[in-house]
């Protein structure tokens with residue numbers, strides 16, 4: 001197809017596909033993502049699902065969205081607001097009206113702007129006919145009608161025809177951004193291999209959308225986003241939950257351990273269970289337990305027996321796992337607990353993101369029961385942190401809580417494929433047959449005890465949740481011994497700081513403002529700081545992945561900046577944790593608790609005010 | 614293999630149950646039973662929850678794990694799945710298994726994971742000093758219900774059968790020989806073997822099973838069911854169980870024209886659990902309490918199912934290393 005319109009080169013662009021839950025927006029978005037990735041764009045994506053599986057059709061509650069940010073420059077977030085919005089119905093337009101850039105392009109399926117659909121979306125009159133969207137470039141595409149037209153001779157029934165209209169929208173957007181349709185054609189051929197008529201219909205509709213865009217004059221120009229300057233290598237797209245699953249698989253292989261997952265489904269963590277359940281060929285044993293408690297307890301049983309054992313959940317599930325985690329701390333067994341955080345308290349906002357389980361991860365157990373706490377900070381590095389969590393837990397024989405969140409878990413980005421051989425070695429601390437074994441004797445340096453696995457001749461011993469006598473591990477109610485053991489368990493975690501790297505900053509080594517974040521906010525904080533650095537500001541970003549223990553160099557690092565601001569998606573949990581650890585230092589806070597990530601622009605303007613004062 | 618004795622299974626820890634507690638006899642029976650299994654000592658694992666009974670693993674010189682209240686089935690499941698070669702024994706009390714742990718208990722039975730569950734049923738919470746439990750007889754007065762309980766008790770056998778349990782046996786702490794024999798048979802059964810032990814708590818619920826176990830009555834108050842044998846009992850072995858319509862009935866051989874041929878013959882292997890449930894529910898004074906293996910049927914186990922899937926996937930998958938997984942799907946070069 002030759003292009004008659006002018007082609008404009010863009011640095012980056014944010015596109016949002018929105019429609020009813022049944023409109024296939026996730027698939028449309030994923031297709032656009034995969035095609036852009038193959039063209040070499042850097043990108044980040046974020047799906048935004050409704051909490052209900054089948055919210056009433058056509059209502060705002062039932063809108064499902066998929067946002068993608070592509071660029072030829074470094075892309076770190078799915079974008080604050082969209083340059084282009086595809087709205088498959090009035091509800092999708094209404095739900096996104098504040099998330100589209102002034103003057104941006106909105107493609108609507110005009111066939112759905114009927115009285116009935118407008119009413120369902122809560123509009124009295126069509127927002128396209130009053131001044132609601134003045135100044136925007138609105139493309140009114142008769143998507144339903146043209147899809148039907150294209151497929152009138154296909155022999156498909158009305159329902160199947162209706163289902164392919166997302167391909168029309170995708171065709172339009174492919175034209176707008178000069179993307180080839182090959183990748184999606186290949187995808188459709190594979191996905192519907194058994195239904196060639198469906199493949200043909202979908203491809204036909206996509207081409208119809210593409211040609212529609214090429215023909216109408218409403219689109220003055222099309223755009224290209226050239227390939228980004230990514231480091232050479234082989235890439236693929238990964239989502240955070242998938243990367244976490246793979247990180248554990250890699251760690252199991254490198255440590256010669258069998259991977260065991262005990263888990264109970266919960267949004268947004270279930271995809272880790274789904275991903276691992278697929279890979280029995282790699283020897284992973286997944287166990288869908290009767291509840292979260294059985295999930296963690298089965299994992300502890302497997303750990304006692306020698307597996308790399310993990311359990312995955314989200315906030316309410318972590319609450320249920322508290323007692324089990326306490327036992328693993330007492331028994332000093334390896335275990336990784338993954339918490340893909342969501343909005344809380346209680347059932348809260350299951351499909352939205354938040355960072356409000358930090359205190360729960362650090363302290364949500366009875367007694368003094370310290371746990372290692374780590375946090376991943378990009379969809380891709382979920383792989384590395386799952387791997388690191390496994391390494392620490394197996395080498396130090398103490399549980400690790402790994403915090404991710406809904407935004408990382410469901411977000412995707414291009415990932416330079418790692419080789420398991422490039423990952424650090426893992427040396428599990430296990431006693432072997434013939435050695436003199438005292439269950440609670442410790443390594444002098446790390447204070448880690450050795451575990452002995454059932455089936456090992458001569459090392460029979462008993463573990464349990466009752467206080468352990470130092471060295472022998474026998475039950476002990478001795479007051480001095482108890483105080484000593486509480487101290488040892490705490491010190492053991494502290495000493496892990498000696499084997500982890502110093503905390504790094506991005507930006508100025510010293511200066512006016514240190515921005516502190518942890519976990520999943522990395523993308524937006526990085527973008528905001530990057531922009532201010534370009535403006536010449538003396539600013540830096542310090543994004544934490546090691547939460548407990550903190551790296552050893554934090555105190556020195558903090559002293560190099562005039563002002564510090566801690567940004568997090570909660571009311572200030574990490575800020576308070578830092579205050580407790582570094583008394584005397586003043587930590588400003590920037591918080592947001594709306595179920596959504598920070599936008600880089602809100603951060604940038606806040607940092608500017610802090611820098612101006 | 615070297616032959617082990619009960620001494621090999623005795624740990625160096627001082628046993629701390631109350632003098633006279635039924636748990637002692639169970640411990641001794643277990644220590645004597647295990648050598649008969651001709652397995653390596655290091656392959657036995659005892660997993661318990663919390664309660665007096667759950668202290669059991671500390672006294673066994675095997676691998677052991679005293680875990681948290683009610684959750685032992687989940688730990689045992691993890692152990693068995695991680696290493697199917699192990700002989701896994703779960704020790705639990707009536708509160709541990711049927712109150713806080715009721716959910717895990719029924720799910721273990723439903724899955725039929727290959728473990729043995731010893732349910733120490735003393736119809737009371739021993740460790741927390743005498744509150745009523747889900748198996749306490751209705752109306753008993755305890756500290757937590759001084760006016761008598763209004764709770765309807767659970768029947769462990771009905772729960773087990775309702776959860777599709779494949780093996781249910783009952784023993785009494787006063788019969789060490791029967792305990793030893795049943796422990797050995799439970800281990801050879803593939804699937805979840807549940808053994809209910811009527812255990813006397815001398816301190817908080819003394820003699821609650823006396824109508825079944827007391828010397829003076831036991832011959833008439835117990836029937837030990839044996840596979841393929843007529844259900845006869847009594848001091849003279851002349852009483853028997855028959856089915857009269859939909860109901861069980863006790864009859865005397867030689868009276869009213871009853872001969873041994875009329876007496877029910879025990880078949881623990883019958884898939885239909887109806888009769889098993891009725892037998893397990895029998896109680897004095899009307900009936901003798903049924904002991905021995907009441908139900909033992911063949912049913913696929915959860916662990917074998919999972920292992921078979923793993924084997925199949927390993928043999929038929931396109932790849933077998935993590936690096937191949939990472940490189941699979943859509944990739945591109947830069």
Ligand SMILES: Cc1ncc(C[n+]2csc(CCOP(=O)(O)OP(=O)(O)O)c2C)c(N)n1
Nearest residue numbers: 663664665666682706707708709738739740
């Ligand atoms: C989470 C939790 N809740 C409550 C307890 C207190 N507790 C310990 S044992 C027990 C009941 C024990 O009864 P049972 O299981 O019948 O065992 P027994 O002592 O009779 O052998 C209770 C309520 C506990 N340890 N943990």
Ligand code: SF4
Nearest residue numbers: 631634665739814815
């Ligand atoms: S309280 Fe009862 S069950 Fe517990 S040890 Fe004493 S006698 Fe045994």
Ligand SMILES: [Mg+2]
Nearest residue numbers: 706707735737
């Ligand atoms: Mg009890």
